[in-house]
Structures are given as structure tokens and as C-alpha cells.
Amino acid sequence: MNSAKTVAIIGAGPVGLAAAAHLMERDMTPVVLEAGAEAGHAVRQWQHVQLFSPWEYNVNQAAARLLADIGWNRPDPTVYPTGGELLDQYLVPLATRTPLKDVIRTSSRVTAISRAGFDKAKTKDREKARFEIRYQNGKGHETMHADAVIDSSGTWTSPNPAGANGLAAIGEREAQRNIAYGMPDVLGKDRDRYAGRAVAVLGAGHSAIGTLIDLTKLAEEAPSTRPIWLLRGSNPAKAFGGGANDKLVARGELGVHFASLVSSGRVQVEAGFPVAAIGSLDGRLRIATATSCCGRSVVVDELVVATGFRPDLSFLGEVRLRLDPAIEAPLALAPLIDPNEHSCGTVRPHGARELVQDDPGFYLAGIKSYGRAPTFLMITGYEQVRSIAADIAGDREAAERVELELPETGVCTRGGVEGEGAASGCCGGPAPAGADACCADDASAKAAGRAGCGCS
Known part of the structure; x- marks a missing residue:
């Protein structure tokens, strides 16, 4: 096995740092390129959010071994951390106090990747060429070469738009001042933005549900706060999840609690509401299902778009990728996670074999490997990079071995999870x-x- 390899890792989030830890254990040299000013940059944007999985599923074992050398106290495996606790108790010490601190390059945004001396069309001896990675930092453009690349850059910076057809709704860009994406800190730093206002939340996933729950709590303190749930599909119950059947207890409890809020009328529900246009009306937002007058509409002060994320593939134009055309996930992984077929939160463990691309030595990992699919567990990413590190080292047996047993979610529907009946709202x-x-x-x-x- 040739272990004297340099591996570029894009992203210093939980999965990227886990990849670096596994590579170090195999005596390879990881170089972690992080676009943000600090490791865990994306996690810092959702510090207020509690994870649905306990510490047991959020600590990587190779990373834990590095931390053990500095006297790290492992958190209680049964406790559910917030994003801030994940940072303070795990990611920050991992990135700043272990040998990983010497291989992380922050404020280094990757702009392009190719094979050194090869454009995308050239094939002969392509696999022998090292990868050339271009990135930009405060000094300007930089270049490094690596024997392999693990892209674990996530999807946080590429939120899906409000438009029901995958494009931005008409007027969405012009209304950015009153639109937030993801899961704003409604009860914390963003409280003044939402207190006492009519707030529409678009989406049917956990971010939308969590935001609506926080808005109902805010309404207890600021009674004129009005949460409005905009749902593209026609069946709100699909968002309530598996309840007691979900082995991730916090996620099941969230769905049960949210169902009670909806049934009590504390959340206004607008089902079958595919957003087509966003306009201005007396300084407020008019969100409509049609660009003409013939459509439903709501008028609100703020809109939260919680419709998921998509991978940024813009810097991979010269890499030979083989992705599912709909999900934008690796071809072998896409059938396991395709929301057109199922909404199961549990995906069988997988690794290098499912993630490698047509350019040998290039891998997508972490939530980016899921493309546009909505459900991902951190521990799945940890198993991915364990397998990938073994594959890069030439340890095929370890790369193929499964070392993870995932919890069952008890949530599974077939035949589509969102959008049915969406055209019936006019x-x-x-x-x-x-x-x-x-x-x-x-x-x-x-x-x-x-x-x-x-x-x-």
C-alpha cells in the first residue's frame, strides 16, 4: 500500500475534519481547505439549533482518538447537543488543539479543480496525473497539488429558492431584504426581526418545522407574532414524521409537538401553495401561487425559505463526475436516497465504492454527496470518509467493510413526498x-x- 500521499479535503466541517483524522491514522498528509475564517464555519450559522441525534452519533472515532491525546472529556453519549455545543465541545478543540491544527487552511475558498496538465476531454494517462486545486485567500490565488480529493464542502451556501419549479420565484431576488434562508435564530439574535410580525415559513422539513415552533414560542411573548406555514404539498401530516416510531427520539418528539400546534390553530396552514411570485404591497411581501391575479396569496412582513439545499458544483467543471441527473448525487448512492421513491431517513451504510467518481481519487462526501436529497445523518458521513481513507491507502478490504449500524427512523413513504396536489390551489x-x-x-x-x- 502506498500511504505517502497528500489528500486535499474541501471543507473543515465535522465530516471534513473526520476525513483528515482518518487519513492521519494511515500516515497520509491531509490538507483541509476551509472557505470560512474558522473550522466549522457552516455550523456557526446554526449554533442555536439542537441536533436530532445524540452525541453518540456525532463524534467520529478517529477524531476522538486524536482528542483523547489532549485529555478531552467525551460528552455524555445520550445528550442531544446544539450546534454551538457541537462546536465548543468537539469541533473547536479538534481543529485547534490536535495535530489537525497544522493542516487546516482557513479563509481558503476553492475555485477550481482539474488534473494537472489535463483538461476534461483528455483521457490517455489521465489517472496518473495529480489533482490541481486552485483556491483563493487573503493573499490572492493559490494552487496546490494532491494525489486525491475529498469534497466535503457541504451545501449550506447553496439554499434552494422559494420558487416551486426549482428557480427563484419571480421577484424573489428583489425581495431579499425580507427573506431568510435555512433556519434563522428566531428566539435569539434574530428575535427583533420577527417579533410582532407576520412571518411565512416555506418548507416541509425539520428546519421549517423548527422555525414555526420557535415562532409560536415567540408569539407567547409578542402576541402579534403570526406564524404562517406555506406548504407546497397538499398533506400537512407528511411533515409530522414517525412520532414514537422514530428511533431518533428528539426528531419524533418534534413532529408530535408540531402536529399539536397545527391542530390547535397556533400555526396558520396554507397547503397546496407552490410559490410563483413575490411582490411588494405597502412595504410588505405579497407571496402568490401565480404570476397573474388568478391565484392564492398571503401578505406578510417576513419570509423564511426552508426548502433545503443543493450542492455547489461550479468549481468541479473540469472533474469527470458521474451524478444522478435529478438528485445530483453519485449514481450508486442516488437510488438509496431519491425522495421521489421514498422519504426514509435511514440509508444503508456506504463508502468509497458508491462515492468515487470517473476521475479516480476524487470523492464526494458528507451532505454534499446527497445532492438535493433532504435527509442526512452526520454519522453516515463519518462512515463514508473512513471507507474513503482506506480506499486511498489501497486497503480495499477496509474500504468495503461496513462499520456502522444506523438507527431506524420509522418514517418511510413511497411514491413521492412533496408536491402532490400542488396545482390544485387556484x-x-x-x-x-x-x-x-x-x-x-x-x-x-x-x-x-x-x-x-x-x-x-
Whole structure:
């Protein structure tokens, strides 16, 4: 086995640091390129969020062995940490007090990757060429070469837009001042932004649910706070999860609690609401399901878009990738996580074999490897990079071995998880055949001789 290798790792988050720890154990040299000013930059954006999995599933074993050498006290494995606790008790000491501190380059944003001396079209002897990684820091453009690359840069900087068709809604960019993406700190640093205001939250995942729950808590202190749930699909119950059947107890409890808030009327529900346009009305946001007058709309002060994330592939244009055209995940992994087929939170453990690309030595890992699929557990990423490190070292047996048993979620639906019935939200359904109208209410208005759109 040739272990005298340099491996570039993109991203100093939990998975990227775990990859570096595994590579060090195999006497390889990792170089971690982190776009942010500190390791764990993305985690710092959601420090207020409690994880759904306990410490047991959030500590990588190779990283723990590095930490043990500095007298680190392992957190209680049954406790559910917040993002801030994950940073303070695990990521920060790992990045600043272990040998990893010497291989992390912060404020280093990767801008391009290729094979040295090869463009994407050139094949002969391509696999013999090292990777050339270009990145930018405060000094300007830098270049490094590596024998392998692990891209664990995540998806945090690439949120999905509000538009139901995958594009930004008409007017979305112009309304950025009143739009937040992901999961804002409603009860903390962002409290003044949302207190006493009408706030629409778009999405059906855990970030949307968590934000809506926080808004109901804020409404107890600021009663004029009004949470509004915008749901593209027609069945709100799909967002409630598996309840007591979910082995990740905190996630199951979240769904049960949220269901009670919805049933009590503390959250206004607008189901079947595919956002098409966002405009301004008297200084507020008008969010509509159609670009014409014929559609449903809500008027709010703020919008939180919690529709998930997508991978940034812009700097991988010269790498030979083989990705599923819909999910944008590696081809062997995509069928396991495709939300068009299932919404199971549990995916069988997988590693280098499923993640390697057509350029040998290049791997996608962590949540970026899931492409646009919505569900990911940190411990899955840890198993990925353990296998990848073994594969790079030439230890095929270890790369193929499964060293992880994942908890069952008890949540699984087939045949699509979002969007069904999304087209049925216009003014009471479709217009009768032959009517010169866009929908049923508009047809009735025109039949009564009223001018204009009958949907307003």
C-alpha cells in the first residue's frame, strides 16, 4: 500500500475534519481547505439549533482518538447537543488543539479543480496525473497539488429558492431584504426581526418545522407574532414524521409537538401553495401561487425559505463526475436516497465504492454527496470518509467493510413526498371545460358579469 500521499479535503466541517483524522491514522498528509475564517464555519450559522441525534452519533472515532491525546472529556453519549455545543465541545478543540491544527487552511475558498496538465476531454494517462486545486485567500490565488480529493464542502451556501419549479420565484431576488434562508435564530439574535410580525415559513422539513415552533414560542411573548406555514404539498401530516416510531427520539418528539400546534390553530396552514411570485404591497411581501391575479396569496412582513439545499458544483467543471441527473448525487448512492421513491431517513451504510467518481481519487462526501436529497445523518458521513481513507491507502478490504449500524427512523413513504396536489390551489380548482377563465371562482365571476379576475 502506498500511504505517502497528500489528500486535499474541501471543507473543515465535522465530516471534513473526520476525513483528515482518518487519513492521519494511515500516515497520509491531509490538507483541509476551509472557505470560512474558522473550522466549522457552516455550523456557526446554526449554533442555536439542537441536533436530532445524540452525541453518540456525532463524534467520529478517529477524531476522538486524536482528542483523547489532549485529555478531552467525551460528552455524555445520550445528550442531544446544539450546534454551538457541537462546536465548543468537539469541533473547536479538534481543529485547534490536535495535530489537525497544522493542516487546516482557513479563509481558503476553492475555485477550481482539474488534473494537472489535463483538461476534461483528455483521457490517455489521465489517472496518473495529480489533482490541481486552485483556491483563493487573503493573499490572492493559490494552487496546490494532491494525489486525491475529498469534497466535503457541504451545501449550506447553496439554499434552494422559494420558487416551486426549482428557480427563484419571480421577484424573489428583489425581495431579499425580507427573506431568510435555512433556519434563522428566531428566539435569539434574530428575535427583533420577527417579533410582532407576520412571518411565512416555506418548507416541509425539520428546519421549517423548527422555525414555526420557535415562532409560536415567540408569539407567547409578542402576541402579534403570526406564524404562517406555506406548504407546497397538499398533506400537512407528511411533515409530522414517525412520532414514537422514530428511533431518533428528539426528531419524533418534534413532529408530535408540531402536529399539536397545527391542530390547535397556533400555526396558520396554507397547503397546496407552490410559490410563483413575490411582490411588494405597502412595504410588505405579497407571496402568490401565480404570476397573474388568478391565484392564492398571503401578505406578510417576513419570509423564511426552508426548502433545503443543493450542492455547489461550479468549481468541479473540469472533474469527470458521474451524478444522478435529478438528485445530483453519485449514481450508486442516488437510488438509496431519491425522495421521489421514498422519504426514509435511514440509508444503508456506504463508502468509497458508491462515492468515487470517473476521475479516480476524487470523492464526494458528507451532505454534499446527497445532492438535493433532504435527509442526512452526520454519522453516515463519518462512515463514508473512513471507507474513503482506506480506499486511498489501497486497503480495499477496509474500504468495503461496513462499520456502522444506523438507527431506524420509522418514517418511510413511497411514491413521492412533496408536491402532490400542488396545482390544485387556484381559487377552488380548475375552471369548467370551455370557460374563458383560469379557475372555478373566476368562471363564476365571469358568469355573473363581474369585471376583472374573480380570484381576488
